[in-house]
Amino acid sequence: xxxxxxxxxxxxxxxxxxxxxxxxxxxxxxxxxxxxxxxxxxxxxxxxxxxxxxxxxxxxxxxxxxxxxxxxxxxxxxxxxxxxxxxxxxxxxxxxxxxxxxxxxxxxxxxxxxxxxxxxxxxxxxxxxxxxxxxxxxxxxxxxxxxxxxxxxxxxxxxxxxxxxxxxxxxxxxxxxxxxxxxxxxxxxxxxxxxxxxxxxxxxxxxxxxxxxxxxxxxxx
Numbered sequence: 698x699x700x701x702x703x704x705x706x707x708x709x710x711x712x713x714x715x716x717x718x719x720x721x722x723x724x725x726x727x728x729x730x731x732x733x734x735x736x737x738x739x740x741x742x743x744x745x746x747x748x749x750x751x752x753x754x755x756x757x758x759x760x761x762x763x764x765x766x767x768x769x770x771x772x773x774x775x776x777x778x779x780x781x782x783x784x785x786x787x788x789x790x791x792x793x794x795x796x797x798x799x800x801x802x803x804x805x806x807x808x809x810x811x812x813x814x815x816x817x818x819x820x821x822x823x824x825x826x827x828x829x830x831x832x833x834x835x836x837x838x839x840x841x842x843x844x845x846x847x848x849x850x851x852x853x854x855x856x857x858x859x860x861x862x863x864x865x866x867x868x869x870x871x872x873x874x875x876x877x878x879x880x881x882x883x884x885x886x887x888x889x890x891x892x893x894x895x896x897x898x899x900x901x902x903x904x905x906x907x908x909x910x911x912x913x914x915x916x917x918x
Contacts, residue, residue: 794866
């Protein structure tokens, strides 16, 4: 990471760049030039968001893959150096839940018919979170407020697959009955709490307002 770029790509700047890109893509989507190629454009927009998010993270100094060994499909130990570095890990499931939540939120905001537009918004929101999560500001917050004591950011490939996991959650929420997706999210939260003593709910709580009792339980103290 160069000294000139690194300090600039911190705080709210990376997610703001994703938000601006998303607005430009949505504006272009509405033009006559893409009216007859909307399906192709929507797929291209999602790919562009993924590529730009990956590029921002590389510019921030995040490694493309796990730097200390081979690329693996799955890393189960959240306390190992491979957590958030390989393609999938237990936290991948929280990103599926992100997709379910974004499906519901975009439905409320944009209506039930604009599914493809909502998918772009959901992927943009997840990409914005991923680049923000990998800023020094948030990494330091994770290290001081949560159980992620050895967290130094995601690899780029891990972030990309987290965004894709969000897309999977969005698709599942669209295809399955609401009660099934809600039950699925609750089941994931319970399973993660039992297996790794963390989940999406606890992650949000500990980032926003750390609770010492929760932290001690998560650390097994």
